[in-house]
Amino acid sequence: MSRARRRRELVIERLTELRDPSLGGGPEPAFRERLREDLVSGRLLLSAPGEERAPGPARPPVRRRRPPLSQLATFGLAGVMVIAAFATYQAVPGDTLYPLKRAAESTLVHLSADDAERGERELASAETRAKEVASLLGSSTDSPLVGETLKDMEDSTRSGISRLTRTQPRSSKIKKFAQKQRDVVEPMLDQLNEAQKGQAAGYLDYIEGLVAPAR
Structure with a gap:
């Protein structure tokens, strides 16, 4: 039945x-x-005594969508971080974000895998200091920040060259760096005061020896 x-x-x-x-x-x-x-x-369903209804198919899990406001907040935060990173990269001595820029550069140098990589990053920092000096000269030649930045440029250059000549004495990167720095620093001489000009001239003498062919 x-x-x-x-x-x-x-x-x-x-x-x-x-x-x-x-x-x-x-x-x-x-x-x-x-x-x-x-x-x-068939709308009325009666079960016989002791009879259980078969369980229906399991419903697929419902994925919760993030509220639109939360998504907008996430995108907004990402945008702010990108803008902040760009502003930090463009900062020059005297700007609020400049210490953060220098701290980031220092961290990259210390995280380098070996002396060769550390030296290359120090030379990259020296190139950045040269560009910062050029930017400062467009506003004021008497700013003490010009002299400080010139000194930081020379310190980074000497440290980077020392590391590279010790690990890669015949690296072509040294000569290319020196040529590039000479082309950036020489045009600044006419805009510097006497003390700053002495700093820049001494720096040019140092890197000129790196460009000259070895005897």
Whole structure:
């Protein structure tokens, strides 16, 4: 006997009981009509005693989407970080972000894998100092920051050259660096005061020896 047939018989038995006058009167005709329609259409589901309904298919997990406001905040923060990094890279002596720029350069130097890489990064810092001097000269030739930056440029140059000549004595990078620095520093001489000009001239004499061919 199928389950559907068993459920129909249970319903018929229940209807028979409801028609029994001893139970205080049967159900209203309208109720019986609605019940019959539900049974025919399958909308009424009755389970036999001890029978359990089969579990339905598991629903796929619902992925929670991040609120639009949170996404905008994330993009905004990323944009601010990019702008801050660019502003730090463009900072010159005297700017608020300049110490952060120098700290980042120093960190890169100390994180270098070996002396050769450390020397190359120090020469890169020297090139940056030369560009900063040129930027400062466009605003004021009497600023003490010009002299300080010239000294930092020379210190980075000597340290970087020392490391490279010890690890890569015949590296072509040394000559290329010296030529590039000479082309940047020489045009500054006419804009420097006497003390600054002495610093720049001594620096040019030093790197000129790096450009000249070895005998």
